Amino acid sequence: MNLIKTLLAGAALATGLAGAATAQDKLKVGFIYVGPTGDFGWSYEHDQGRKAVVEAFGDKVETSYQESVPEGADAERVMTQMALSGHKLIFTTSFGYMDPTLNVAKKFPDVKFEHATGFKRADNVSTYSARFYEGRTVIGHIAGNMTKTNTIGYIASFPIPEVIRGINASYLAAKAVNPDVKMKIVWVYTWFDPGKEADAANALIGQGADIIMQHTDSPAAMTIAEEKGIYAFGQASDMKQFGPNARLSSIIDNWSPYYIARTKAVLDGTWTSTDTWDGIAPGMVGIGEFSDKVPADVQASANAIIEKLKSGEMHSFTGPINKQDGSAWLADGETADDGTLAGMNFYVEGIDGDVPN
Amino acid sequence: MDFSAISPVALIVSLMAASTPILLAALGELVVEKSGVLNLGVEGMMIIGAVCGFIAAVTTGSPWLGFVFGAICGALLSMIFAILTQYLMANQVASGLGLTMFGLGFAALLGHKYSGIKPPKFHSIDIPILTDLPIVGPLLFGHDPMVYISILMVFVVWYFLNRTRAGLVLRAVGENHDAAHALGYKVIRIRIMAIGFGGAMAGMGGAYLSLVRVPQWTEGMTAGAGWIALALVVFASWKPGRALIGAYLFGGVTVLQLNLQAAGLSISPAYLSMTPYLVTIIVLVIMSADKARASLNAPASLGKLFHATT
Numbered sequence: 240m241n242l243i244k245t246l247l248a249g250a251a252l253a254t255g256l257a258g259a260a261t262a263q264d265k266l267k268v269g270f271i272y273v274g275p276t277g278d279f280g281w282s283y284e285h286d287q288g289r290k291a292v293v294e295a296f297g298d299k300v301e302t303s304y305q306e307s308v309p310e311g312a313d314a315e316r317v318m319t320q321m322a323l324s325g326h327k328l329i330f331t332t333s334f335g336y337m338d339p340t341l342n343v344a345k346k347f348p349d350v351k352f353e354h355a356t357g358f359k360r361a362d363n364v365s366t367y368s369a370r371f372y373e374g375r376t377v378i379g380h381i382a383g384n385m386t387k388t389n390t391i392g393y394i395a396s397f398p399i400p401e402v403i404r405g406i407n408a409s410y411l412a413a414k415a416v417n418p419d420v421k422m423k424i425v426w427v428y429t430w431f432d433p434g435k436e437a438d439a440a441n442a443l444i445g446q447g448a449d450i451i452m453q454h455t456d457s458p459a460a461m462t463i464a465e466e467k468g469i470y471a472f473g474q475a476s477d478m479k480q481f482g483p484n485a486r487l488s489s490i491i492d493n494w495s496p497y498y499i500a501r502t503k504a505v506l507d508g509t510w511t512s513t514d515t516w517d518g519i520a521p522g523m524v525g526i527g528e529f530s531d532k533v534p535a536d537v538q539a540s541a542n543a544i545i546e547k548l549k550s551g552e553m554h555s556f557t558g559p560i561n562k563q564d565g566s567a568w569l570a571d572g573e574t575a576d577d578g579t580l581a582g583m584n585f586y587v588e589g590i591d592g593d594v595p596n
Numbered sequence: 597m598d599f600s601a602i603s604p605v606a607l608i609v610s611l612m613a614a615s616t617p618i619l620l621a622a623l624g625e626l627v628v629e630k631s632g633v634l635n636l637g638v639e640g641m642m643i644i645g646a647v648c649g650f651i652a653a654v655t656t657g658s659p660w661l662g663f664v665f666g667a668i669c670g671a672l673l674s675m676i677f678a679i680l681t682q683y684l685m686a687n688q689v690a691s692g693l694g695l696t697m698f699g700l701g702f703a704a705l706l707g708h709k710y711s712g713i714k715p716p717k718f719h720s721i722d723i724p725i726l727t728d729l730p731i732v733g734p735l736l737f738g739h740d741p742m743v744y745i746s747i748l749m750v751f752v753v754w755y756f757l758n759r760t761r762a763g764l765v766l767r768a769v770g771e772n773h774d775a776a777h778a779l780g781y782k783v784i785r786i787r788i789m790a791i792g793f794g795g796a797m798a799g800m801g802g803a804y805l806s807l808v809r810v811p812q813w814t815e816g817m818t819a820g821a822g823w824i825a826l827a828l829v830v831f832a833s834w835k836p837g838r839a840l841i842g843a844y845l846f847g848g849v850t851v852l853q854l855n856l857q858a859a860g861l862s863i864s865p866a867y868l869s870m871t872p873y874l875v876t877i878i879v880l881v882i883m884s885a886d887k888a889r890a891s892l893n894a895p896a897s898l899g900k901l902f903h904a905t906t
Contacts, residue, residue, distance in 0.1 A: 426865035441610055446601040
């Protein structure tokens with residue numbers, strides 16, 4: 240179904256834009272999303288970034304987007320269609336678009352590609368991501384302080400470094416304030432399936448989790464947390480409206496400054512292939528306002544962590560940290576290098592279960 | 597690893613809630629296919645039911661009206677398909693796919709202002725004494741009314757297809773529309789009614805998703821449930837009872853694997869994630885292993901266009 244949908248949408252895009260191809264002075268910027276723009280999570284925030292580009296440049300740009308594009312071969316077709324229809328800058332906003340982006344980029348050397356959360360680059364392919372793990376450190380700290388059952392439930396999507404990093408960062412921060420804390424992890428193998436995300440939340444709550452974290456894109460888990468009277472954190476977007484009582488804080492992605500900067504670079508002719516990985520300090524990762532359920536002292540210590548992460552005084556991964564098997568990873572005071580973080584494929588000591596492969 | 601944390605009763609209760617949307621949609625599609633029509637628009641009708649049911653429930657404050665309105669909207673949407681395929685002789689596969697795309701897009705448009713709203717709570721039944729019984733209470737007397745209605749519908753559909761004259765006529769139309777037409781049955785009228793029923797059931801299943809299973813509206817929230825319902829119909833070899841088994845098996849293994857993961861079972865979650873699909877297919881294939889008998893169940897005119905020449 241998705242395949243046909245993508246094909247038809249791609250064809251519509253191509254024919255629809257063929258007529259406008261004469262307007263050469265406008266820079267065409269394309270965006271490819273893995274979920275619907277109305278997911279109120281990941282894809283929603285990327286589309287907010289697209290709107291910011293429109294607002295910033297007005298008549299100088301023309302943007303278009305494709306939503307719910309499956310990762311894999313379909314994505315390649317959509318990118319090709321976008322490149323063929325005159326887009327000169329294309330943002331591909333999901334990890335699974337990595338190889339398709341590079342394949343298509345090879346065929347269109349004059350089109351600039353920006354791939355989110357990946358690690359493969361080329362002359363016309365940049366990568367960008369946010370240091371979401373800094374946000375995880377903050378919410379992990381809050382969760383560790385507030386769990387009464389000492390059990391944090393974690394809904395994980397796919398076993399990629401980004402997700403594993405988030406689990407490790409949350410766990411380390413929670414354990415720092417609560418040595419007894421346990422993390423129960425459920426892998427749902429999807430970015431967006433509200434039904435399954437809700438089932439996963441129910442399973443975790445049924446087994447004693449009283450705080451839910453998620454690395455999936457819909458607010459389903461937040462809704463379930465609200466219904467069951469436990470706590471959760473907004474993911475990618477604030478999600479407050481889905482859990483007015485359940486939501487403690489949130490990690491908010493803010494892509495707008497980056498999207499504006501990169502579009503400007505193409506307009507100015509100064510675009511080069513780069514690797515951007517920004518955290519809380521430059522504002523790519525935002526921490527949502529704390530709810531009044533978070534005790535004042537925890538709010539204060541969480542704010543202190545945010546400040547230290549901003550100033551660079553603190554790193555989410557600071558030794559001594561052992562890997563899950565007990566072998567040493569970081570010595571006392573040593574911080575993780577970006578290379579290891581980017582390819583992280585192991586749990587830290589204390590987390591139960593294996594990283595799926 | 598601590599499996600004692602998994603409560604079998606809670607597991608069964610949640611598997612029933614997880615299975616109800618696909619069961620309702622599959623029952624509707626089963627009747628449609630029995631009449632010889634293949635409607636691949638289940639996903640689209642479900643999501644329209646999800647958004648319409650949600651809007652109605654939020655506006656009126658009554659979940660019941662939500663289910664009714666979800667069913668009506670699903671049926672209305674299916675009429676587009678009915679007109680295209682029954683009067684305009686359009687290809688059923690293409691029309692069904694079109695219906696799904698249209699439904700997904702139209703639902704997003706309708707639901708635009710309804711994200712982040714809480715629907716009125718649909719309460720589970722509570723019979724004094726009975727519901728409080730240990731084990732039996734939550735298993736038999738503690739569900740929400742739609743769960744019972746979905747099970748009742750399994751029986752109703754079975755009874756209609758196999759024990760009533762109208763059901764026999766519907767099956768005759770699905771087996772050989774030319775012969776049914778020659779006997780004087782209104783092939784097109786019967787098929788349109790079947791399509792409408794399928795739409796209503798899919799719409800109700802969708803409403804269950806947005807009102808009970810994940811009480812919220814999010815774009816694209818069916819996330820493939822309609823396609824699972826379609827597959828269930830085939831694997832259940834067009835038998836309502838097997839559709840029930842298939843739906844519960846699928847929902848059950850889904851819920852079970854999530855619980856096993858939470859309990860720390862050391863099997864790769866990749867395999868666990870596959871199990872609902874594998875187990876359901878394997879069981880239903882074994883049940884219909886007798887090829888000759890299974891193929892008897894497939895409506896012979898399924899997906900074929902009917903044009904009354906005389």
